Every structure is written in C-alpha cells, then in structure tokens.
Amino acid sequence: MSTTIRLPRPDDWHLHLRDGAMMRAVLPETARDFARAIIMPNLVPPVVTGAQAAAYRDRILEALPAGMVFEPLMTLYLTEDTDPDDLAAAHASGLITAVKLYPAGATTNSASGVRDFAKVRPVLDRMAEIGCPLCVHGEVTDPDVDIFDREAVFIDRVLDPIRRATPGLRVVMEHITTADGVAYVQSAESGLGATITTHHLIINRNHILVDGIKPHYYCLPVAKREDHRLALRKAATGGDARFFLGTDSAPHTDSNKLSACGCAGCFTAPNSLPILAQVFEEDGALDRLEGFVARHGAAFYGLPVNSGSITLSKSDPTPTPTHINTDDGPVTVFDPGFDLSWRVVR
Template structure:
C-alpha cells in the first residue's frame, strides 16, 4: 500500500539563492516555510566578500522574514583572488561564516569576481583547513574548448582531485552534482568524511532532452546544465542510497521571466515554491520514499557538524498545483519549476 503521509525531521537546504531587495522578500518565504536552515549563496551584486558584508546580508534576510517563521540563514563568503584569510577566520570564529564559496571566474551567474587561479587562494584554503571551515565548490571548468556537458567531469579530474591532495584536511562540498563521474568520485572519498555533495530536485527529475521538448525551454536552463539520462539515474541512485556524503541542496535560483526569456537567458531553476514536493516526487518514482529523510534531514547536518532538527514536518498525498508565477512589485515575476503543473504531494507544515 502506498503511503499517504510522510513525517520527516525538518529538512535544511544546503544551497539556496535568496538574492536581495524585492526578490529576497518575494522568494524567502518559500524556503523559510519548509526548511529550518539554509546555506545562503553570496553571489550578489556586489558579492558578499567580507564578514561585514555577510553580517549585513544576514540582517536583511532576517528583516525580510515573515512573522512566525523560525528560519536560520547560514552565511557564506564569496572567495576572490584577494580574499583576506584573517577576515574569513574571524568571521568563522564569530559565527558569521558557515562556509566559503568557490566560483571559478565566469563559470555561472554573478561569478565574474570568482577565483581566476587557485594558486592565488592557497593561503586562504590552508587557513580554512586548519579551522574546519568547509569550501563549497561550483565544480565546472571555464575553458571554452571544453564542451559544456563535460565541464564538471573535467573539473573533477583536473582541479578537484589535485586540490584534495594538496589540502588533505580541507572539508569540501561539491555543489549541485550532475554526473555519474561526480557520484563515483564522491564515493571514492567517502571514507575520509571530508567530501560531500548536494543534489538538486531538478537534476533528479530532468535530463538534457527536457530542455528541448517541443522547443527551447529556458526555465529548465541551469548551470551546471542537465546531462544525459544515465547521469540523472546515477544522481537518483546516489540520493536514495542514504549514504552520508549526499544531501539536499536545491540551488533554487530565481530570475525574472524577462531575464530567462531573452536572447541570452540567465541560468537557474526556481524550485523553492515546491521543493520538498519535488524531492518526494523523485524519491517516489524511484520507490524510495523511506530514504527521503536521510537525504533531506540527516546527512547535511552531520556533514556540517550541526544538530539534526528535532521538529517534524509533514508531506501529504494531496495533489496540488505549482504556482503559475511569483509576482514581483515592479510587475515582472519568477516562473517556478513545473509552473502550472500538479504535484502528487503537498507540504502540510510542522507537526
């Protein structure tokens, strides 16, 4: 008999984009409604580089939080060629920074200030390894001669593996993994306990062919881009395995409809509107609803050395629609992933 009700410890989102200003106010309630904590990405304009930047951004997030929500934003520093290791260490000691984010320069949205050469940040990485502060990596090479569908696999071989060898105690999260090669590599490091991987809901549900079904689908375009079906299956198998290195990170990335539906559209899928329902859909398709709690609620806190949530939340088998659009005050809006479709699960709140 299929279950009609799922009770989970309240999950956390270990990779979220909240933006700022009006966009922050529009999208934050969706994340805060379902998740107790979230690792907040620092790629604003200008980016969140220093501890002072992160404190100010955290205050803006908390000010935008609707009344009655118990939500903790976990702040990250945007790593640049000139990042101050002392500032990062102070920010970590004072509870400001939960991690540092590495964007290879120009790899994705708002990454122009990212690292151009890892040699320039070796001192920062050594300091982070010494204090146990995790490095979160957008794992793609930016060499334009490398096919966009191969950039994650090439990054693992040419950048990540050597990085881990140079810094044997550095704790790393390979963000939004999309390939069979990434799953295999993360598993190869499992015994060390220092390499984790987030998996998004959209990468569990779509492959690269979905981007072109009936025409170009700009709202399915994200970076790293969705890959072949064999890679999607590898991600599903990893997510439902219950293995500790794999945990939930939506990489929900809101962009306006105008910014997506244009000659050079922005990369990112907005999944926050129905995040847990989407993960439940993927796990149910794989016949593994009983493994959702480990992936969504247990593995992430353990990697980040944080307590597992005591509060429980409920998902009910009650079909419900995904919102057509999230309107913004200036008149544009954000189109949720699977906009206008009906999902078989509904988030019913705490219990």
C-alpha cells in the first residue's frame, strides 16, 4: 500500500472566498494546496459585470500572501439584466472563465438570481456561440417542492429544457447531491460535467439531523439520503472524466452558523485533500484521485493541467483542525467525523 502520492497541483472548480476580512483569512487555506479555483460571484452586491469581476480579481490577488502562487478563475453572476456584449468581452479577454446561474433564492446571496429563465435566453445563446461555460446551482425554489427533491425537479423543469433549447451550451452542474444528478450527467454525450464536493462524499442527511441539529453540516444543496451519497462516491471515485472536484468551500463565522437562521455552507478548504485521499483509499481508487482533483476539470474547461505538484503522505491518524480565526470571528472547519491518515506534505 502506497504511503505517498504525488499529484499535479489540484484545482477547485467551485469556491467561495467572500470578500474583505473573511477573504484575507480563508484565501491562504485554498492557495496552499490548489493552483486554481473557480471563484463564486455571489457577493453583496453580486459580481455582474466585467469591471466588477476585474476589481474582485484584483482584491483577491492583493490579498494573496507573499510566496503563494494561485490563479483565481473569475465568473459573472447571471441576472435577467446581464449584458451579452459585456459578458462576451470579459470572456474573450480571459477575464472570466464561466458564468454562474443561481435560481433566485436558492442559496446564500442569491436574491439577484434568475426568476424567469426566458429572459436569459439571449445570454445563454451568446454563451453557446462563444464557448463560455454555464455553471448552475441546480435547485428549483418553488415552495411546493420538497427541499430534498429540488435537484431532481430542476433537472426536469429547468436544466434539460435549457440544454435542449441551446444544444451548444457547455454546462457544469455544480455540487450535485443525488443519484438523479449523477445519472443525468452520465446520460449526456458531451457538453455536460458536474462538480462533487468533499462534504457530500462524507455526510448524508442523518449527519445533520440525528442526535441534535449539526449546523456545521448544513449546506445547500442539503445532503440527501445515504443511497445518494453512495452514488456520488461511485461517480467521484469511478474515473469518469465528467465528474471533478468543486469543494463549494463556503466559510461563515460561527455567529452566523449558530443562529436562529443559520447560514448554509461547509468550510472544507483546509482539509479537503486529506479527506479525499482517505475516501479514495477506502474505495480502492487512489489511482483515480489525480483525475478527480487535477485532470478532469481542466479538460472540461479546456485548460492545461497544472505544472506544479503536491505530495500527500500517509501517517498515523491526526485530528482535524477545528477552526480558523478571522477579523470577523472564528470559522469552524468541516469535521469529517474521523481522524485523517493523509496530509499534504509541504
């Protein structure tokens, strides 16, 4: 059994860095291990224009600690007022890598998202024309739909009609949580990929609700039944290039998590790679970890594999770090529920 793994520097294809003090605190946790990340645009106010994306990228690079090498891959937040020409110019210049679709009200800071999908049809057509990928938060927000069914209903009501109407559009289903999502991606011949988070490979809905509510396991999309978790693990560890890592690492201060209306999100940036090594080892798939974290996503986005490398080493189990401090307050690190036998060697 191998006790070390050498990988190309990984990518995170779905990351929340926030802004200000929070960004300055959490950015090093990603940049330490990951060479690139798709940066989510759901700030307040959201990143909706090329100029705003450029300004946000500059703030990220200014906050990067000396000696760290990291490339933020910027996105625009799709709204019903998005200017197709501004989007196309931002994409042509290399400023943005993708555009993010949030159904209005689906998750944190999504109030500016799309309510009437017909209104964004011209933008989606333009994106298909220029080859700009669409990253989707795949949940409907209809109050009549059970929260555990939102992903499956989104596929039927929203995503499949969008892809049929715009067949050249490249789409990433972000943070899939169901066997339905896995099957839909596998049904596509081309143009469709999906990210899978670290935490959805570990937890199911029982982890959130049994023996007391666990706020630090609450995320959106919410974790589902065990059979869905197992479908995600099979997809992630199976070597299918349509599935790749997007941690959806989403930091919130403890005061915002531990409240009467706690925020959704798991902060997994500090320990994602050791957790993933353990998951892939348990599933007899350590040889496929490199594809999931370093190759599949790059291929989907048409980017080169990173030239640098990292090494993971196996040793005696060690406790998971519990939190990081920010000027806004402490942020609890995702606890996988077991000590980690793998660590990144720097």
